[in-house]
Amino acid sequence: MAGTEDHRGETSILVDSVSLTYTSTSGSSPLSRFRPGQGRARRTQVHAVRDVSFSVTRGEFVGLVGRNGSGKSSLLRVIAGVEPATSGTVYARSTPTLIGVSAALIGEMTGSENITLGCLAMGLSPAEVERARPAVEELAGLGAAIERPMKTYSSGMGARLRFAISRASHPEILLIDEALSTGDASFADRSRRAMDEALEDAGTIFLVSHAAQTIEELCTRAIWLEQGRLVMDGPAEEVARQYRWFAHVLAEGDEEKALGLLNDAHAENRRQYG
Numbered sequence: 001m002a003g004t005e006d007h008r009g010e011t012s013i014l015v016d017s018v019s020l021t022y023t024s025t026s027g028s029s030p031l032s033r034f035r036p037g038q039g040r041a042r043r044t045q046v047h048a049v050r051d052v053s054f055s056v057t058r059g060e061f062v063g064l065v066g067r068n069g070s071g072k073s074s075l076l077r078v079i080a081g082v083e084p085a086t087s088g089t090v091y092a093r094s095t096p097t098l099i100g101v102s103a104a105l106i107g108e109m110t111g112s113e114n115i116t117l118g119c120l121a122m123g124l125s126p127a128e129v130e131r132a133r134p135a136v137e138e139l140a141g142l143g144a145a146i147e148r149p150m151k152t153y154s155s156g157m158g159a160r161l162r163f164a165i166s167r168a169s170h171p172e173i174l175l176i177d178e179a180l181s182t183g184d185a186s187f188a189d190r191s192r193r194a195m196d197e198a199l200e201d202a203g204t205i206f207l208v209s210h211a212a213q214t215i216e217e218l219c220t221r222a223i224w225l226e227q228g229r230l231v232m233d234g235p236a237e238e239v240a241r242q243y244r245w246f247a248h249v250l251a252e253g254d255e256e257k258a259l260g261l262l263n264d265a266h267a268e269n270r271r272q273y274g
């Protein structure tokens with residue numbers, strides 16, 4: 001486009017030694033106060049993200065992959081700024097849009113009304129909302145259900161609407177947490193096109209998924225987390241291949257071998273990418 005500069009290659013996000021520790025209190029029930037010595041609450045800590053560092057440039061599509069509880073969503077929430085890091089810093093060139101959080105939608109309202117609400121919440125003016133509406137409705141692909149209250153939608157339909165709304169503001173940095181896995185095949189197609197457009201805007205996309213295949217098909221780069229630590233950061237195909245092998249070995253019950261693969265991948269990553 002005339003007059004637009006190509007910003008590809010510029011750093012859009014820098015994650016510098018980020019850790020996130022959740023502290024929760026457990027073991028105290030109001031009734032247990034009747035029994036002396038039993039009412040003391042225990043504080044437990046979960047180290048969800050441990051000393052993770054990387055930088056991402058514009059035009060990159062980064063997949064965060066790892067097992068349940070490996071820290072993917074927590075890291076995404078820190079990048080989005082909805083969860084403060086316990087230590088370390090995230091520098092972002094513009095405000096990242098996290099699907100599902102930015103669009104604070106209301107179940108009693110129709111899909112159409114929620115488009116208005118979600119777009120206004122992302123900072124669009126009423127006129128911009130009306131201009132964006134046809135594209136949002138097309139991407140969400142809900143047909144006549146767009147006039148039904150959102151609480152009547154399946155979780156996949158809700159995810160589609162949130163994804164479509166989040167694209168309306170053309171954010172430079174888009175964060176997606178498993179949204180795609182809830183869509184059907186035709187939605188997957190449309191969302192893929194929407195993501196290609198986002199990358200053409202010289203944007204940056206993060207996608208969280210357990211599925212190595214999704215990461216491999218969509219992303220240019222992948223970051224593999226295990227117990228909050230960065231195991232590997234590299235080309236999506238290579239990371240997905242090694243993660244898939246690790247998950248397979250673990251599913252077979254060979255924990256020793258899985259640990260060996262984890263250590264090898266980590267060592268290889270340090271050797272190649274510092």
Ligand SMILES: Nc1ncnc2c1ncn2[C@@H]1O[C@H](COP(=O)(O)OP(=O)(O)OP(=O)(O)O)[C@@H](O)[C@H]1O
Nearest residue numbers: 022024046048066067068069070071072073074075
């Ligand atoms: N609000 C919270 N309070 C306490 N612990 C939490 C909280 N949120 C997440 N955790 C813990 O932090 C760890 C990382 O969780 P997180 O949701 O980031 O993992 P994940 O890789 O996204 O998992 P999944 O693939 O299952 O969604 C887990 O041990 C989880 O139990």
